[in-house]
Amino acid sequence: MSVENSVSFLAIDLGASSGRAMLGTISNDKLELKEIRRFPNPIMEVNDRLYWDLFYLYNQIIVALQEVKSHSLNITSIGIDTWGVDFVCFGKDGEPLRMPYSYRDPRTFGAPDRFFTKIPKEELYKKTGIQIMNFNSLFQLDTLLRDNSSIYPVIDKVLFMPDALSYLLTGKMVTEYTIASTSQMINPHSNKFDISLLEAIQLSGDHFAPIVFAGHKIGNISSSVQHLTGLQDLSVIAVAGHDTASAVLATPAEDKNFAYLSSGTWSLMGIESDRPVINDETFALNFTNEGGADGSTRLLKNICGMWLIEQCKKEWENKQPVSYQEIVTAAEQSVPFRCFINPDSPCFAAPGSMITAIQAYCKETAQYIPQTMGEIARCIYESLAFRYRQVLANLQQLAEFPIHTLHIIGGGAQNKLLNTFTADAIGKPVQAGPSEATAIGNILLQGKAAGIVDSKEEMRQIVRNSINIETFNPENTAQWNNHYSDYLAVYREI
Template identity: 55%
Template structure:
């Protein structure tokens, strides 16, 4: 790999997005951030939407920035969060804005759906973790609402696929993003008719499912002219941001688990086949699509959402803490004074996270955090112990021994939490890269262009390009006692 390739990634999260240039040369990758922009939920008449047109404009702004710099890119890839989708009309126009997964219209949808098809049947087909906002239940809720957009839809596109469609005019469903919907059959990797028949819907609503690395088409001439670029190929990367992030794990073999750490923490392993059985059903583990024929067997955990919501409240009270200050405050606070179950329903979207944490501690007979540092320490201790709880369950069903935990994403920069996690789980934590999603997006483009041939070759390039930090376990007896305390609290 000696020639120099320039690859453009759009990486969209639920609160912000970025366009990034990847420079791939001599077996190494470098990233350059081009633009950064907010992604906000719009509330209209009590319903919550994403502004897909604003996101498309942001995508074009990134391409215009490239053109202004005189850079000629080789390809484009787009990744976003999962489950949300857009309805497309017969004439190809979008039927309004996509609903946000944070819209409460899916409350009660699971229970109503299971009256038609049992929870176990759904899991046995899809292997997907049950969450209220999964696309399956969004469609069920839309049908119950008598949605005019659903009635008029010829096709349904997930968010990254919709943005690629606006670029290219080509409609497809990328496999990893489609797998988050809880509509895809985990074995044949196609939309499952039985799940849609409950709502009198047809799999024909969804375009062809394609695998990561496939070139969808070139940027339409009108868009290329507007942005000042050539008709560049658009490649279906792992459209789900976590799937792209997992690609960037700099692993040397298969004996690892990963933790994609951000607003959500996603912990899992990479397998060759789905793991769907009574045990994984009881544990509510998910089998989502990966790259190069892999399955991402994982569990969603509430992550930095807890701290992010507390920070918002502190800022309103005139207290703005930098991240180094937060880490220092936590490090100086007494450990294990108060612990919470991060996935408790009371923390999903409370009016006040600080009050929710206080109420949980009071309910479970623990000291209520009185100082900000105690709240932060409570969150970090609880996350590290929750990771231990999930990793233990993961090891029970994994087809291989887990010898390392790779922490990727923004949370990989939290050295204190990384050390606490290593202490809790008793195996080394390898932290980095923090820009995992963008790196994965770009390297899948490289696969699509034939610059690298396999997932292992991708990871060879990534190991050659980043310098992860390793955290070895310490204080094992202290953390073992804390874990017993944690289990007693979450089981109350």
């Protein structure tokens, strides 16, 4: 469906470290993006607990809408996507009961094993097909119950982060499917909450708003938001609320023979499947089955990503300012293949010092201990590339088709050094871009809701028409093959 007249939408894309408001305009089978504003999304530490500031995020959206008004931009709708699993609890009066915990809060360490006393691990996986991770919504809620949280008995509704923010804009509550699918409470075959899991945490289906699917119109902005922004008749669309689901939709693939790597604070590597893949092998490999924006299943693995670099950067900046490009350059100039880490080791989840944690890991595994910024960054980048190789090999075992290409999307697509390392490590071409895949997917789903975009194939053609895709072909695979066994020798199962 060709769109000759320009139609514009606003994407609110909230990551676990920053957020942005992006104006997307679709015209002549192309999409043009413009950044309206960008802002940090800091985790708040209060009395040894880690929280997100819900009202701060809401206010950032309001400010973005005020800027839309002040610049006389004509937008059709707004859509919100965020990271997965986290949620807000609301009381019967429709007010939030407290600020939402961050998934990085240490209170859920050990939570899965505690829950398995109610429902065994394998049974839980077969019900949901979701990777066992301590911060999954199910385990967060069970921890609130076990800790006798004062709010638990008075919870009326649990809304995941994008749904909670959409509610603050519209006054209407929904549960968008892709974000709910990260919770480990959804049956991927029925697309509904599993009642036995809810009963295990003393909740019911009534504690959640009705499930809707990507492209659903939630409603218009409330009179309060109209007053604050000067905008009227603006629709709020339930896009793929999980940022990875939005990003995968914007993968510029031409066929199905690909894997994707959504690269940001987290690296999420997976394939698209027509159905959930839940069996003994996926259970053993701890792969996850999450909802796709088009009704498909995203069979994927969560891998720790740029979090490692982000946390090290904060420490290096205690001495002097440093840019990400300076970190990459320092890594490029450092000696290769001296030491490796398992990026997904629990010791890197929320350490007091990431640099110290990396050095301790190398010491405990009898490796060279990196000292300089370049050595530490090189250790991280090489370890990530080898971890990608590991996970991609597992994906190929599970896929019903040959994987020819790895598409890297998201902010990490701009890291040419890591893209080069990854191509060499996996021995396959890497196609990088778009870096703003999440916002693009968000915009395209709003376009679908507006009736100007049809299928996933059409959406991906628009992406290919609109961006430059950089290809990284493997050139030093033999050298990387020689050191893969060194990585495996110090990789510790978690």
